[in-house]
Structures are given as C-alpha cells and as structure tokens.
Amino acid sequence: MEDFNSETDSDYTSYWRDWFISSRGNEYFCEIDEDYLTDRFNLTGLNTEVAYYQYALDLVTDVFDLDADDDLREQIEKSARHLYGLVHARYIVTTRGLAKMVEKYKRGDFGKCPRVMCEGHPLLPMGQHDVPNQSTVRLYCPKCEDIYNPKSSRHASIDGAYFGTSFHSMLFQVYPTLLPEKSIRRYEPRIFGFKVHASAALARWQDQFREDMKASLREAGVEAKFAEDASEDEELEDDDDEPLETKEEKVAGDAASGRMDLGN
Amino acid sequence: MSSSEGAPESWISSFCSLMGHEFFAEVSEDFIEDDFNLTGLQSQVPMYKEALEMILDVEPEEDEDDEEEEEEEEDEDEILGDEKPPGYRRPGERRHTRVASDLSVIESSAELLYGLIHQRYITSRPGIQQMLEKYEMQHFGVCPRVYCNGCKVLPVGRSDTPGQETVKLFCPSCQDLYTPPNSRFHSVDGAFFGTTFGCLFFMTFPDLDIGPRLDSSFSALSPTRSSSLTSSSINNQVAPDVPPPNQPTEINGVRTINFSPGLGPGRIYESRIYGFRVSERSRSGPRMKWLRMKPLDIRELDELARYELLHGSADNDGDLEMGSASGSAQSAAIAKRKKAPMRRRRYNPDQMSINGAEAG
Numbered sequence: 019m020e021d022f023n024s025e026t027d028s029d030y031t032s033y034w035r036d037w038f039i040s041s042r043g044n045e046y047f048c049e050i051d052e053d054y055l056t057d058r059f060n061l062t063g064l065n066t067e068v069a070y071y072q073y074a075l076d077l078v079t080d081v082f083d084l085d086a087d088d089d090l091r092e093q094i095e096k097s098a099r100h101l102y103g104l105v106h107a108r109y110i111v112t113t114r115g116l117a118k119m120v121e122k123y124k125r126g127d128f129g130k131c132p133r134v135m136c137e138g139h140p141l142l143p144m145g146q147h148d149v150p151n152q153s154t155v156r157l158y159c160p161k162c163e164d165i166y167n168p169k170s171s172r173h174a175s176i177d178g179a180y181f182g183t184s185f186h187s188m189l190f191q192v193y194p195t196l197l198p199e200k201s202i203r204r205y206e207p208r209i210f211g212f213k214v215h216a217s218a219a220l221a222r223w224q225d226q227f228r229e230d231m232k233a234s235l236r237e238a239g240v241e242a243k244f245a246e247d248a249s250e251d252e253e254l255e256d257d258d259d260e261p262l263e264t265k266e267e268k269v270a271g272d273a274a275s276g277r278m279d280l281g282n
Numbered sequence: 283m284s285s286s287e288g289a290p291e292s293w294i295s296s297f298c299s300l301m302g303h304e305f306f307a308e309v310s311e312d313f314i315e316d317d318f319n320l321t322g323l324q325s326q327v328p329m330y331k332e333a334l335e336m337i338l339d340v341e342p343e344e345d346e347d348d349e350e351e352e353e354e355e356e357d358e359d360e361i362l363g364d365e366k367p368p369g370y371r372r373p374g375e376r377r378h379t380r381v382a383s384d385l386s387v388i389e390s391s392a393e394l395l396y397g398l399i400h401q402r403y404i405t406s407r408p409g410i411q412q413m414l415e416k417y418e419m420q421h422f423g424v425c426p427r428v429y430c431n432g433c434k435v436l437p438v439g440r441s442d443t444p445g446q447e448t449v450k451l452f453c454p455s456c457q458d459l460y461t462p463p464n465s466r467f468h469s470v471d472g473a474f475f476g477t478t479f480g481c482l483f484f485m486t487f488p489d490l491d492i493g494p495r496l497d498s499s500f501s502a503l504s505p506t507r508s509s510s511l512t513s514s515s516i517n518n519q520v521a522p523d524v525p526p527p528n529q530p531t532e533i534n535g536v537r538t539i540n541f542s543p544g545l546g547p548g549r550i551y552e553s554r555i556y557g558f559r560v561s562e563r564s565r566s567g568p569r570m571k572w573l574r575m576k577p578l579d580i581r582e583l584d585e586l587a588r589y590e591l592l593h594g595s596a597d598n599d600g601d602l603e604m605g606s607a608s609g610s611a612q613s614a615a616i617a618k619r620k621k622a623p624m625r626r627r628r629y630n631p632d633q634m635s636i637n638g639a640e641a642g
Contacts, residue, residue: 231562
C-alpha cells in the first residue's frame with residue numbers, strides 16, 4: 019500500500035478507496051476520510067441518488083461481504099464510484115478536504131493552464147453543475163479565472179458534480195494567500211508586426227472596462243492589483259497596511275507553506 | 283533542377299509525416315525552387331546549400347551546370363574549410379566523403395530551412411489554401427476553453443526568429459493563445475509558423491464560420507457538453523443576452539458573427555459559492571472578467587463613429603466643417619478608386635498592343 023502513497027489517516031488500510039484514487043483517470047480525486055464517510059449526516063440525501071446505496075457504501079468503506087454474481091457486483095461497483103464522487107464533492111469543501119486538495123493543487127495534479135499568458139499556472143477541478151450527469155469536469159485557472167476542458171480524454175468523462183461548483187471559490191476564500199497575482203498581459207495578434215485593428219479595438223475596450231473596475235473597487239476600498247502595476251503600488255501598501263500584513267502571515271502559516279512556486 | 287518526384291516518398295513528405303510534425307503543410311517544390319522565396323535565408327541556415335539539396339531530394343551532380351549555385355557552393359566550402367578540390371564533384375565520391383556527423387548537421391539544417399520556408403509558404407496563396415484544408419479537417423485541434431465550444435485553432439508562433447518559443451495555438455473565438463495539449467508539439471519551433479499567419483488566415487477567409495453553430499459534429503460527439511452549455515447559458519441569463527437591433531454585419535473589417543464569438547456576456551465564467559456569485563469586493567473576487575468581455579452592442583467598438591458622435595455634437599462648427607471636408611476628401615478618394623480600374627482598363631489594351639508589338 020505504500021506504493022499508492024495513501025493519504026488516509028486511519029490505522030487500517032482502505033483497499034477500495036486506495037484502489038479508486040490510484041486507478042488511472044481518477045487522479046483528480048483525493049481520499050475521503052473514513053470517519054467522514056461513516057458519518058451519516060454527511061451522506062444526507064444520497065440514498066435516493068445512488069442505486070444499491072447500502073452495498074455501495076459498504077464497498078467504499080471496505081465492509082462489503084455480499085456474495086453477489088458478477089453482474090450485480092458490477093452494478094454495485096458502479097454505484098460505489100458514483101457514491102464516492104458525490105461524497106467527494108461534499109468532502110472537498112470541508113477543512114480537511116480543502117487541505118488535501120490544496121496539496122494536490124500545489125503538486126499540479128490537476129494539470130496546468132493551457133493559456134500561454136498564464137505560464138502553466140496550476141488548475142483546479144470543478145463542475146458547472148452540482149447535479150450529476152449534467153456536465154463533465156472542467157478545470158479552473160485561478161490566474162485567468164476561466165474554465166477549460168481537460169486535455170486528456172480519460173478525465174473528460176468524469177462527472178463535474180463530483181467536484182461541484184463551489185469548491186475552487188471556497189478554496190480561495192479559505193486560503194486567500196494562494197491567490198495568484200493577476201496579470202494584464204495578453205496576446206496581441208499581429209500581421210507583419212502590425213497590430214490588427216479589430217482585435218486592438220476590442221483590447222482597448224476591455225482595458226477601459228478593467229480600469230473602470232479598478233476605479234470602482236478603489237472607491238469601495240478594495241485594491242485590485244495586477245502584476246504589471248505592482249511596483250508603483252507596493253510602497254503604498256507597505257506603509258499603511260501593517261495590521262493586514264500580520265493577519266496575512268497567520269493565514270500563510272495555516273496554509274502550510276502557502277507560497278506556491280509558479281515556475282513548475 | 284529535377285527532383286525525385288517519382289520516388290515513393292520525398293524528403294518533404296517524410297518530414298511532414300514525422301511524429302510531432304502534423305501541423306506542417308507540405309511546401310510545394312515550385313515555391314522552394316523560386317529563389318525569391320528564399321531571400322535572406324542563406325545567412326540564417328548553416329550549410330544552406332546542402333540543406334536545400336536535401337529538402338528537394340536533389341542529387342548534387344545535377345547542379346553542376348548552374349553557375350550561380352556553383353559559386354555559392356564554393357563559398358560554403360570555404361566557410362567549412364572543406365579540403366576538397368574544385369573538380370571533386372563526382373556524386374558517388376561526395377556521398378562517401380560526407381561523414382555521418384556531417385549528415386546529421388545537414389539534416390538539422392534542412393529542418394531549420396524547411397521551417398523557415400514553411401513560415402513564408404503558409405502566408406502565400408497556395409500555402410494558406412493548404413492550411414485551410416488542414417484547418418477544416420481539424421488537424422490543429424480545438425480550443426480548450428469551455429465557452430469557445432470546441433472552436434478550431436490554428437498553429438502560430440510568438441516570434442519569427444527560430445529558437446525562441448515553441449508552437450502555440452491561436453483560437454479565433456477568444457483571440458487567445460494556448461499551448462498544444464500534446465507534448466509532442468512542445469519541441470516544434472513557433473517560428474516555423476510565424477506571427478503573421480494566424481491573423482492573416484482569418485482575414486484571408488473572412489467568411490469562414492468560426493462560431494459554434496457549425497460545430498455540430500463536435501456537439502454530436504459529446505451530447506453532455508452541448509446540453510450543459512445550453513443550460514449554463516440559461517443560468518447566466520442574468521444580464522440581457524440579446525444584442526440591440528441594427529448590429530452592423532461588419533465591425534472593424536471583421537464579420538460581426540465571426541468576431542470573437544466566444545467572448546461577451548454569457549460566455550464569461552462567474553465563480554459561485556453555493557449558487558451565489560463571489561463579490562467583486564471580496565479579496566478572491568473576480569478580477570479577470572475584462573479579458574473575456576465583448577460589448578453587447580458591437581457598435582461600441584467602432585471607435586471612429588463613437589468619436590464623431592461625441593465630438594461632432596460637442597462643437598458643431600469646427601467639426602462639422604472638418605467632417606464635411608474629410609467627407610468630401612473621402613468621397614473624392616472613393617471616386618478616384620472607382621475610376622482607377624476604368625483607367626486601367628482603358629490603358630491595358632494599349633499596353634497589350636505594345637507588348638504584342640514587342641513580341642511580334
């Protein structure tokens with residue numbers, strides 16, 4: 019079981035969950051704690067959603083001992099995966115679940131942003147719906163705040179509801195220090211070195227919108243900072259935000275080496 | 283200059299069928315054989331002559347009658363410090379004297395030269411046509427962005443100088459650049475496609491449908507994706523999604539329906555927690571919406587019209603005169619342009635007759 023680099027904290031090994039998270043295509047999932055799974059409150063409402071609910075739960079928690087034929091076993095196996103996914107969506111917004119997902123995020127388990135200007139920023143899995151069978155899993159890039167399809171087809175078949183719509187936003191609410199620095203850099207299409215009017219006009223319009231947003235946020239007392247204008251605002255921030263600074267450090271300590279290396 | 287066209291596979295087609303070279307178009311030999319198309323490449327590519335021969339599958343013996351190229355050859359020899367005497371040109375001999383390391387150098391030079399020619403070729407008429415066929419067959423893949431709904435992308439470079447950056451993919455739907463998903467393309471030089479190609483392509487084919495409507499095959503392949511999109515657009519209908527009437531068919535030289543259809547209201551991701559949008563005032567609130575914005579009323583992008591509207595009404599006298607003056611100048615220019623072809627038509631017969639006289 020050491021091979022699987024199990025994240026479980028329970029004393030005995032969890033065969034099914036270990037197998038599940040280590041099997042190909044399930045790299046996005048983290049391991050749900052035994053005690054989270056066994057707390058019935060956390061599973062509220064799932065018995066109507068999952069067929070063979072009790073058997074599936076037994077299988078997930080490794081207490082399954084039904085002498086079933088292959089057909090039924092396959093059905094239960096499928097239900098177990100579905101159940102695991104639905105519980106997973108609930109688990110990853112809890113403190114423990116978030117911490118596990120942050121580790122995976124820092125390792126880049128969810129892939130890197132395909133957008134060139136994001137310079138391979140790590141992604142986070144998410145769903146566009148919380149109801150299963152609506153859409154497949156998407157990947158959210160916190161740097162450009164957009165969502166992308168996973169590049170591998172084995173991930174493209176995972177249900178988005180197994181991660182949910184709220185998870186990534188919740189993560190950055192809890193770990194604000196992990197928020198990447200936003201950048202105003204963009205791709206400028208050019209022909210023989212000359213900018214293209216249609217794209218440039220749109221870019222100017224977008225830039226105007228961004229400046230308006232920054233102005234309105236400043237009015238509201240929120241500083242929207244981008245990597246490019248950091249240098250001029252730096253001194254201002256340092257001077258009058260002493261209490262904020264200490265608070266940040268505390269949070270950073272909680273997040274356990276909250277700084278990310280953006281290079282990888 | 284004859285080439286081994288009858289041979290089962292030319293260097294060019296074998297190069298293009300190599301793993302990771304799927305984006306390349308096969309440059310026609312006519313294009314390479316036109317020296318004008320190769321202007322300036324000689325100084326960029328080491329062992330230029332040999333590399334060119336390799337690309338064209340030319341046996342060295344056949345160049346002997348060509349004086350100019352002989353000179354080039356001699357220059358090359360001097361640079362390389364080649365010890366061969368001028369009268370060495372026996373093809374068999376040459377093959378034997380060429381050592382293996384030499385061949386690999388020539389091979390890499392040929393690849394560089396082919397890439398640089400390719401960069402020029404795909405902006406030429408036959409080249410861009412060839413790339414259109416590849417584009418329509420979805421050889422370059424689709425945009426990874428969810429709201430672009432599988433828009434087909436085009437390979438481009440961020441630099442025209444080789445050795446700077448690898449090939450990227452340009453999505454016309456969101457006007458952004460993406461890294462190819464397959465790592466086999468991470469070693470292909472972006473300069474082999476160049477900075478110009480991406481935009482020039484879509485300007486050359488302005489009627490090419492890049493919107494999601496034509497992607498029926500794609501949505502048919504993944505029904506979940508299309509269904510999710512429709513329902514998400516329903517979700518996002520907080521803002522009125524219908525653009526005001528009287529939208530021009532063309533904006534800033536681009537067809538309105540083809541102008542970044544993946545951007546704008548309803549196609550910007552909004553993060554939500556338990557269904558509630560994250561406030562802009564939150565520290566982790568949205569900051570990058572501008573990147574995917576597009577005005578609902580596309581006329582907002584007509585900067586000239588907006589300027590005229592704003593300043594024409596502010597002080598009528600001066601601007602009106604200016605406007606009328608520029609207007610008359612414009613109309614004069616238009617009239618001139620209209621006349622031009624007529625004049626040409628009038629002159630052409632004369633020229634033809636002169637030419638004909640000369641010929642005769």
